[in-house]
Amino acid sequence: MNTNTQISAADREAVTAAEVTTIIGLEVHVQLQTKSKLFCGCSTLFGQEPNTQTCPVCTGMPGSLPVLNKQALKLSIKTGLALNCEIAKHTKWDRKNYFYPDLPKGYQISQLDQPICGVGYLDISDSDGAFEPKRVEIERAHLEEDAGKSSHDESGRGGKSKIDLNRTGTPLLEIVTRPDMRSAAEAKAFLQSLKMILTYIEVSDCNMQEGSLRCDGNINLHINVGGQKIATPIVEIKNMNSFRAAERALDYEVKRQLAEWKETGGTIEGAPKRTFGWDDQAEVTIAQREKEEAADYRYFPDPDLIAVVTTDEQIDAIREEIGTLPSRLRNDLVREHQLSEYDANVLVNQGRGVVDYFLSVAKTCDNSKLAINWVNQEVLRHLNETNSAIDQYPIGSDGMGDLLKRITDGDLDQTRGKDVLSAMMEDSIDAAAAIEKLGIRQVDSSELDSLCQQLLDANPKVVAQVQEGKVKALGALVGQARKINPNVNPGTLQANLRKMLGVDG
Amino acid sequence: MSNAIDRKTALHVGKLARLELTDAQADASAKHLASILSYVDQLAEVEVPEDIEPFFGATESVNAVRDDEVRPSMDRETILRNAPDSDGEFYRVPPVFG
Ligand SMILES: [Zn+2]
Numbered sequence: 001m002n003t004n005t006q007i008s009a010a011d012r013e014a015v016t017a018a019e020v021t022t023i024i025g026l027e028v029h030v031q032l033q034t035k036s037k038l039f040c041g042c043s044t045l046f047g048q049e050p051n052t053q054t055c056p057v058c059t060g061m062p063g064s065l066p067v068l069n070k071q072a073l074k075l076s077i078k079t080g081l082a083l084n085c086e087i088a089k090h091t092k093w094d095r096k097n098y099f100y101p102d103l104p105k106g107y108q109i110s111q112l113d114q115p116i117c118g119v120g121y122l123d124i125s126d127s128d129g130a131f132e133p134k135r136v137e138i139e140r141a142h143l144e145e146d147a148g149k150s151s152h153d154e155s156g157r158g159g160k161s162k163i164d165l166n167r168t169g170t171p172l173l174e175i176v177t178r179p180d181m182r183s184a185a186e187a188k189a190f191l192q193s194l195k196m197i198l199t200y201i202e203v204s205d206c207n208m209q210e211g212s213l214r215c216d217g218n219i220n221l222h223i224n225v226g227g228q229k230i231a232t233p234i235v236e237i238k239n240m241n242s243f244r245a246a247e248r249a250l251d252y253e254v255k256r257q258l259a260e261w262k263e264t265g266g267t268i269e270g271a272p273k274r275t276f277g278w279d280d281q282a283e284v285t286i287a288q289r290e291k292e293e294a295a296d297y298r299y300f301p302d303p304d305l306i307a308v309v310t311t312d313e314q315i316d317a318i319r320e321e322i323g324t325l326p327s328r329l330r331n332d333l334v335r336e337h338q339l340s341e342y343d344a345n346v347l348v349n350q351g352r353g354v355v356d357y358f359l360s361v362a363k364t365c366d367n368s369k370l371a372i373n374w375v376n377q378e379v380l381r382h383l384n385e386t387n388s389a390i391d392q393y394p395i396g397s398d399g400m401g402d403l404l405k406r407i408t409d410g411d412l413d414q415t416r417g418k419d420v421l422s423a424m425m426e427d428s429i430d431a432a433a434a435i436e437k438l439g440i441r442q443v444d445s446s447e448l449d450s451l452c453q454q455l456l457d458a459n460p461k462v463v464a465q466v467q468e469g470k471v472k473a474l475g476a477l478v479g480q481a482r483k484i485n486p487n488v489n490p491g492t493l494q495a496n497l498r499k500m501l502g503v504d505g
Numbered sequence: 506m507s508n509a510i511d512r513k514t515a516l517h518v519g520k521l522a523r524l525e526l527t528d529a530q531a532d533a534s535a536k537h538l539a540s541i542l543s544y545v546d547q548l549a550e551v552e553v554p555e556d557i558e559p560f561f562g563a564t565e566s567v568n569a570v571r572d573d574e575v576r577p578s579m580d581r582e583t584i585l586r587n588a589p590d591s592d593g594e595f596y597r598v599p600p601v602f603g
Contacts, residue, residue, distance in 0.1 A: 034573050035573050035574065035575050036573050036574060036575045036576070040576070041571075041574060041575055041576025041577075042575070042576070042578045043575045043578065049581075049594070050594050050595050051581050051584065051585060051594065051595065051596070052578060052580075052581050053578045054578055054579060054584055055576075055578050055579045055584075056579065059584060059587070061587070067569060067570070067571045068569065068570045068571065069570070069571060069572075069573050070570035070571065070572065070573065071572070071573035072573070073570065092561050092562075097521075099523050100601075101596070101598040101601055150598075150601060151595075152600065152601060153600060158600050159600065160590070160597040160598060160599060160600060161597070161598050161599070161600055161601045162592070162594075162595035162596065162597060162598075163595055163596040163597075163598055164595055164596075165596070296517075296521055298521070301561040301562065303562060303563065305562075305569075306562050306564060306566055306567055306568070306569055307561065307562065307567045307568075308567060308568055308570075309567045309568055
């Protein structure tokens with residue numbers, strides 16, 4: 001027996017959070033954005049009629065032969081490079097054997113000992129300072145085929161299960177981290193950061209609802225009890241189908257493992273890894289049925305497939321396509337466009353398309369500050385309200401840049417600018433046409449003087465307040481002025497009023 | 506090299522292959538497996554120079570790949586004809602839990 005059993009229940013009960021270190025490693029399955037499956041020409045399109053996207057290869061018919069999709073290989077290498085992984089020059093394919101109705105061949109084609117991507121890393125941080133910036137090491141990333149989808153009879157009457165094999169054979173990249181994360185918040189940050197990179201480099205849409213990104217977590221606790229270090233049994237949590245679910249499942253599991261250890265004193269020694277599922281409704285992790293036989297996948301090299309050799313030239317060419325990654329892009333935006341950290345974060349989080357839109361608008365209007373305000377507010381609000389992507393936004397970056405240039409040049413104030421934007425969207429016209437339509441024109445100085453006189457005559461109370469030193473009272477006249485002449489610029493108006501009342505400066 | 510396979514191992518291998526074996530069948534399978542392994546063991550007699558890289562397939566060629574192009578799938582009615590049971594849309598299998 002191990003010595004850990006000697007820790008008494010009272011000693012266990014006395015352990016505080018400070019003595020507990022959470023150890024988390026993640027396995028992330030990413031569906032690669034290919035048109036066709038990994039080893040056959042069937043479509044990978046989501047949400048089609050069941051069993052309409054299969055063929056003898058992906059249903060495992062005798063005599064059929066798999067042929068590798070080179071785009072899946074390329075996207076895997078691209079991901080590996082973005083995650084600072086070593087890229088294997090020589091990879092091969094192995095069969096992972098197990099029986100399940102959604103796996104028609106009785107084995108999954110995967111990569112055991114020569115994964116396409118080797119050791120790498122991803123740096124994570126939290127803008128609110130929930131944890132210190134840190135590096136999470138990637139153990140490996142290998143390419144494999146997805147299984148089909150089962151739906152089970154939920155009635156409890158033991159009805160048959162239904163199988164749809166459309167997804168069978170879709171390319172998945174399984175990214176495995178080292179157990180480097182120390183909290184659920186770190187794990188969530190890793191997932192968010194990973195997702196952003198994957199979408200930036202366009203290897204996956206990472207749509208969690210559609211299962212394009214799936215995450216399992218391995219978690220246990222290292223506990224220091226009076227100088228003795230013990231570890232709780234490792235639990236693998238499946239079915240964490242959103243980042244929020246992942247964070248909550250891991251947080252829950254920390255508490256559950258600590259409570260279980262305090263009660264039973266059970267440690268990792270001799271305890272096989274258990275599998276738990278996350279129940280999003282009940283907000284608990286639930287032990288899944290233990291398999292009677294320990295996993296025995298009897299991997300062996302797939303005799304139907306030959307090895308893949310990748311050259312330095314091929315890898316370099318893929319590296320060229322990666323472009324600027326999110327963390328670098330954030331720094332560039334702060335340094336070269338004087339954006340605040342906050343604004344840069346909001347922008348980069350929207351994805352490459354919105355960043356490119358901003359860069360183009362900022363260039364056209366030559367005013368990064370104005371551009372970021374309009375993109376992060378007007379444009380993002382519209383995208384959120386209409387639940388649409390930037391390429392569906394009705395005003396192109398040229399049109400937006402043109403509008404903001406007019407504001408920068410003082411032809412329009414921001415309020416009128418927003419009216420112009422609305423008109424541009426409503427009538428699908430450019431800024432010049434919208435300005436024409438709204439009858440916006442510069443107010444000349446004699447017009448401005450007579451407007452100001454009219455306002456002063458009508459508002460003796462405000463005039464009196466200003467003369468007592470309350471210059472701010474003039475703000476009340478802006479609304480009135482706009483009713484009389486919507487083209488008036490509030491800044492120019494107030495300056496002119498101050499001048500006429502002799503309170504300039 | 507001895508290739509003795511006991512009943513327990515034969516039952517385990519059977520279970521992995523989803524075969525239900527009686528003890529008599531397990532004993533018979535153990536004998537067959539042992540003889541197959543002995544046959545393959547002949548390969549161990551070949552002297553392999555130490556500087557030879559491991560070799561995983563029956564051919565030395567590499568990089569058989571295809572472009573990422575969608576080809577028509579097989580129509581559902583035809584492919585489901587291979588299934589012991591289906592409802593015309595899905596394969597139907599005995600109840601699976603978890
Ligand atoms: Zn297919």
